[in-house]
Structure formats: C-alpha cells, structure tokens
Amino acid sequence: MRSHAKRLPSRPVILLLQLGVLIAFFLIWHLLTDTKILSPFFFGTPGAVLARTWADFASGVIWYHLGITLLETALAFIIGTVAGIAFGFWFARAPLVSVVFDPYIKAVNALPRVVLAPIFALWLGLGIWSKVALGVTLVFFIVFFNVYQGVKEVSPVVLANARMLGASSRDLFRHVYLPSALSWVFSSLHTAVGFAMVGAVVGEYLGSAAGLGYRIHQAEGVFDTVGVFSGMLVLTIFVVLIDAAVTMIEKRLLHWRPQDTGGGQH
C-alpha cells in the first residue's frame, strides 16, 4: 500500500538518510581494507585519510595550498565572467560580428582545454597565472553563451513595452538586457565556479609548485595513496562549500523568478 505514496519524507529525514549513505560508504571502505579484500596500499584506509587530512589542517601546511587554489579559482571565475558578459553582449547586439565569428567560437569551444595547459605554462610560467588562464578559457565560454542567449531571449513584447515607456538604449541595457542576461548567467553559476576550480586544479596537477592539484600530484609521485585521497577529500569539501555559497547568492539575486524547477526549498 505504502509503495504507492509519492510523497517524500521530510527534510531532516532526507538529511539523515544522506548522512547514512556517507557513513555507509566509509564503513564499507573501512571493512574492505581492514579485511585486506582491498589492499590498503592501493586504496588507503578511511581512518588514515581522515587522520592525514586532520593533521594537514592542524599543522597548517594545507592552508597555503588551499589558499593558492582558491585564489586561482576566484581569479579565473571573475575574469572569465566579466569577459564572457562583455563579449556576450557585444555579439548579441552586433549580428555581423556574431555571424562571422560563430564557427571560430564553436571550434575553440570544442577544443579540449586541457591541451592548452602546457602552452599556458610556457607563456605564463608555473605561477598562478597559467592556471588562471586555463580556468578562464573554461569559464568564459559558459558565461559567454549564456549571456548571448539571455540577450537574444528577451521577450520582444517586454522590449517594445520598455521602449514605449521611454527607455533609452542605456535604460534598455540596465533595465531589460542586463537583468535578463544575468538570470542566465546565474543559472550557470554552479557550472562556471566548478569549471574555474577544474582549471585551477588541472593546471596545478600538470605543472606547478603549489596548490591542491600540486599536492595530489606529489602524493601520486611517491605512491602515497592516503595523500591522494586526502587531497581529494579537501577538494570535495571546498567544492561543496563554494557551491552552497553560490546557491545562497543565486537565491538572493534571482528571487523574482518563479520557483517551479525542482528544489522546492525556500
């Protein structure tokens, strides 16, 4: 009988279940490595990974690397977003430009960005800027396409109405195009922030002297499985935290939108 019920349990129950999955994961991992079904050398053990992570934070070594990665992420995100918005607007408002550049934009976007990492390292050195550049190439296109879409998708009636009400082209930008484009940008914010971080970590992984990607690479070099997993754990925790922050910002800025898409939380 109950199986027909479509209602989900309440939020605390769901949180509890989610927590249960996490604990179960660590428990199974622990059991499998403890009984040597999986080799602790290749798979680490949850106890060791947690202990290592804790030690890294306690001794403070991780903060420096985390700071570097976050700085690269933030710079890639900001530069990529600003450039994406500027070019998105330009292309959307200048049809000739958009038509001429269309195939090139598509080609560059289709290129796997990882192959650029060595080139950026060559041009910009092994410091943070080669990582920022890699992140920018990822973030830029997401924001660019969304802004372009946002400007193009403005309802012609809303536009005509604003013009009838006396809006100048500056007013149209501020009161119509920008809000519409920003709503598209914000809906892609999660992806953009995620990609900024991917750019930073992959860049560090492929060549640098600091950052979380560098630490994971170092650990791999000496077959330190626990170190690799510990690095991944730290990365995951911060991605989740950043994502939560983005959700909060999004809710504040997009409160005018109908909340019909999933989620359902207020």
Added chain:
Amino acid sequence: MAEAAAAAPALQLEGVTCTFPSPDGRGRSYTAVQGASFTVADGEFVSIVGPTGSGKSTMLNVAAGLLKPSEGRALSFGQPVTGINPKAGYMFQAEALMPWKSALDNVAAGLEFRGVSKAEARERALPWLSRVGLEGFGDRFPHQLSGGMRKRVALAQTLIVDPKIILMDEPFSALDVQTRQMMENELLDLWAADRKSVVFITHDLEEAIAMSDRVLVLSAGPGSRLIGEYRIDLDRPRDVAEIRMTPQFLALHQEIWAQLRDEVLKGYAQTKLR
C-alpha cells in the same frame, strides 16, 4: 503653429497596408491590413472591433511606431510617426511587464526612464497601484500575480507617464466581469478627467459600445479593411453596466452586430483554412 498642432488629430492613418513575408522566406507573403485610413480626434475615445487575426494589433503597432507599414503612413498630432511615437502609451495584448521588477517598480519604470529618481518614482507609483486596486501588492513580482492583476499593473504602468494618446490592445479581456466593469468605469473616469485620446481594441462589441465615442469595424483578413464606422451618441458620463440596459444601446448593438457577425464567421473560416 501651436494652434495647428492643437487642431491636428491625435492619430491619423493614411492608407496603411501591412504585408508580412511568409515564415519560410519564400512562398506567398501575407497582407494583414489593406489600405486602412481613419482618424482619432484629440480627446476622442475610439474602439476597433474585428474578428481574430484581422490585423487590429498590427494597426496599433503602426500607430505606436513599432511597425513600419509597407504602404501609407501614420501621423500623430500632425507629426509623421517614424520610430517610437513619443506621445503614445501602449498597453499590449501579450504579457509585457518586466518579470525581474516588482509590481511597484514596473509601474515606476516609465518615470525612471524619464529621469525621475528611483525613490520619487516609487513614491509616485504607489497611488497608481491603489488606483488599479492593487494596494499592498507592490512588492510582488509578476509571476506572483494573477493574469488580471498583471493587466492592472500594466494599465498603471502605461498611464503613469501621462501619454497624450493611449493605445489599448484588449486590455480587459483577462478580467472577470466584475473587475472588468470596475476597470472600465475607472478608465472612463480617468479619460473624462483629462480627455486623452484612446484607441481601444476589443473582441467584445458591448464593451466597445459602452466605452466609445466611435466604433470602427474591421473586416476579416487577409487584407482586412475598415468596413464600418458607427458614432455612439450615448450620454456621458456613463456607467458601463447600466448603459447596457438602455434601448439606444441595444439598437446600436443590433446594428453593428449584424455587420460584425458575418465578418467573424468569415474570419473563423479563413483561420481554419490557413
């Protein structure tokens, strides 16, 4: 000079023809309106009725300066309409509110575009909200309002900038009968107070007669033209609910409906054919 401008009609369409290219770029183009000519005097309330698809919205777009006619021209207060008609306010048939602005900010938008500070624009928008019966709804966003409420916000938004001629495209068709009559009377009061010119489009012949000085009848498309013009000499001020009971009203209704009915049937048949 000034006198000539004052005497010029609020709106004058001269042989306006609107042809749209067919959607696929080839094939036959579609002529929505063919040689439409009419004038709306300063301070006059004119309704246009016609079957669906007969080009009513198209003519209004020409009057607003949003659409360049393929032939003919529009004049507003003696000035040829090229680009947006600055003397006109336009209440659109479709949803036209800015979804990212609250009801209050939507109403205030026109003032802001005219350089009024945001704070002052909001202050001046408040009484307009209560005038359309939406006191206390100012901080709602369009998606949080009902369809009828959105129409009322749009009405306040159009009127707050004090246009000399108001173009209204089926403004009240989304409202229930009571609210509708309330809004119709409110519009008549506003109109009587400062005698703006109004071009009012509606499907509803009764509404057209109750509100207007003159009713124009448009034939079914394609190539629709004005086929009838009726002067409505009912006394003012009017109450839109009461006036429907008077014998003059019924006589006018019968006369115009006789002509309109045939066009509506033709228009319906043509829409099905296309």
